[in-house]
Amino acid sequence: MNLSRAFLTVSGLTAASRVLGFVRDVLFAAALGTGWVADAFLVAFKLPNFFRRLLAEGAFNTVFIPLFARSLEGNGEVAARRLADEVLAVLAVVLAVLVAVFEVAMPWVVTALAPGFVDEPRKFDLAVDLTRITFPYILLISLVALFGGMLNSTGRFAAYAAAPILLNLSLIGAALLIHVLDDVHAGRAVSWGVTCGGILQLALVLHAVRRAGMMPRLLLPRLTAGVRELLRRFVPAALGAGVVQVNLLIDLWVASFLSTGAISWLYYADRVNQLPLGVVGIAVGSALLPLLSRQIEARDETGANESQSRAIELVMVLTLPAAAALMVIAHPVIAVLFERGAFKAVDSEASAAALRAFAAGLPAYVLIKVLAPAFFARKDPGTVLKIAVVGLVSNIAVMLALVWSLGHVGIALATATAAWVNAIILYVVLVRRNHLIADQRLKRRLPRMVAATAVMAAALAALHYTRYHWWPASGDHIAAYLLVLVALGFVTYAVSARYLGAWALSDLRAMVKRTQA
Structure with a gap:
């Protein structure tokens, strides 16, 4: 498995996905702007994304990939496939129950997620409806993560990295309908685009798994030894990933009390900030975790340290200039991408201010993606959890200090500060344990x-x-x-x-x- 090849594969496909994501957001911004329908849809989009990052691409992959890689390395492909089949049986049932419960409880969920909407019944009711449409996406994307983890562990990165392209194509198709629909129906159209995108993603990775000769078998769910081990490791990993996602939910919760548009301003700013994060940080992190897992399983600490050092070097040479550039030229970037139709000049100014704040934390966001795999590969998600809690506390403290004077920009600055706290502590702990020697x-x-x-x-x-x-x-x-x-x-x-x-x-x-x- 080659880090350079994996990085170029994942980053190239991620870049294509992010470009399509910008096309999607340009269409959204032009048609919906930053009004009440846009805010309602963004809440509906954030909830399944929260669980995606928590369960699918967050905690699940960081636990499943090392276990799958260990089984593949030590026991062979047959045993590894058996583990994947057992995990699939339990995962599908648990997620199906989760989706059913949330569909019934959605009014209470939206109240907890965006309490500022409660005083605006029209916005609140639409947010409930749209979130019910989008929430099944979590079941679909979690299965995508399982099959993608299997593919990544065997050095096949392309299909899983390409899957988000299909989501964006689905959303672009839905967004093209916005211009012939009224605002409310436009919100419903793009919400259905999310779920349809999940179906397309699942079809793509299933096709890749079948071609790789690893097509899963449908078993009855049982708590086998492999599943129990995954669950033991999953709980602290989920709590760690959950702390990071709670940061985002706190941001949304506070923003719902600010003026209409605050949620949308933060969203569009974060979308721009996510481009280098996705192309560089997530790409390197996705390639690094299975590589480190196999090196550490083979007791190749020298190779693991070399992989980690080159990964840090690679992400920093690309991310530092990206962060600085976004901080300096935030306004023209936002204006060129989004300022048309319902997205006005005042929205560009507000989103650009948030982008400058988010970009200040961009190197830290990327470093977290590179440093955390060193803990997960060593089956130590508990340390990541403890450090994430410190980041959460710092996020809340800084937000409370700044939001009343800086509004939505204070939220973005608090997020950036928490990322730096998290990244610095991760680095210090790795160095002190001699797991990373620059x-x-x-x-x-x-x-x-x-x-x-x-x-x-x-x-x-x-x-x-x-x-x-x-x-x-x-x-x-x-x-x-x-x-x-x-x-x-x-x-x-x-x-x-x-x-x-x-x-x-x-x-x-x-x-x-x-x-x-």
Whole structure:
């Protein structure tokens, strides 16, 4: 299994998915703007996404992949497939019950999720209806995560990484109907797009599993030894992932009390921030976990440390400039992507302010994706849980201090602060346990990456804050202006990073060779 090849596969497909996600959000923003229907739909979209990140892509994969990889490495493919069949039987039943309970209890769930909606009956009732439509997505995406974990553990990354593309295509298809529907029916259309997207994703990974010769068998659910071990490890992992997701729910809960549009401003800002996080952080984390699991199972601590160091180097050389650029040019990015139709200039200003705050935490978000697999691969989700609790407390404290004066921007700043607290503690614990020893290459290059990023940020700031004197940044001109900024940032960072020694052409050639091998 090759980290470079896996990263390029996952990041490329994730990038394609994120581009389609932006197309989807552009359609949403133009038709729904930041009004009450948009807020109701975003609540309906966040709830299944909360459980997706908690159960499917969060705790479940971080527990299942090491167990599956261990069984594959130590007992062979037949035993690993048997474990997957046993887990599938229990998972499907548990999730079916969960969906049924939530469908019945949805008014109380929405009240807990967005209590600020209760005083607006029209918005509250629509949020309940839309969430009932979207919630079955959690059953579908959890099964996708199970089959995707099997594929990733055997070095097959493409299908699972491509699955979100189908979700976005489904949502784009639904979004195209928005313009011929009234607001309420448009909200229902895109909600059905979520569930239909889940069906398409499941069909894709099932096809890939069948082609790989690992098609699951349907068994009666039983608490076998493998399932019990997974459950023992799942509980602390779920609590750890749950703490991170509770941070997001607290953000939503507080934002529901702010002015109409606050939820939408945060959503669109976070969508932009998620692009580098998904393309870099999630891609590397997805490739790193099965690799570390197999290296540690084989007692190859030297190889595991090398993999971790190269992963940190890879994500930082890409994420530091992305974070700095988003902080400097947040407004033109938001304006070009979303400012049309029902999404007005005032919405661009509000979303850009939130984007600057989110971007300040972007390197930390990505580092968490790279550092946490070292704990999961060693079957130690409990430490991740404890650290996540500290991050949760810091998020609440900072939010309470800032939200009353900064509004939705205070929420974004609190999220960024919590991410830094989480990432720093994860790193310190790994170093103290001798599970991560930064090699000389990483120590030498990381400060150079920071210096190159500073040069790029200074160049962007110099152009951005003098543009009003010579460039009419409005209408079509702002799109051209953004292209100039992106080109300037890319060239400035590439040249300065190369000159300062933050990266080398030999690294790129080596990555290409390993990928082609």
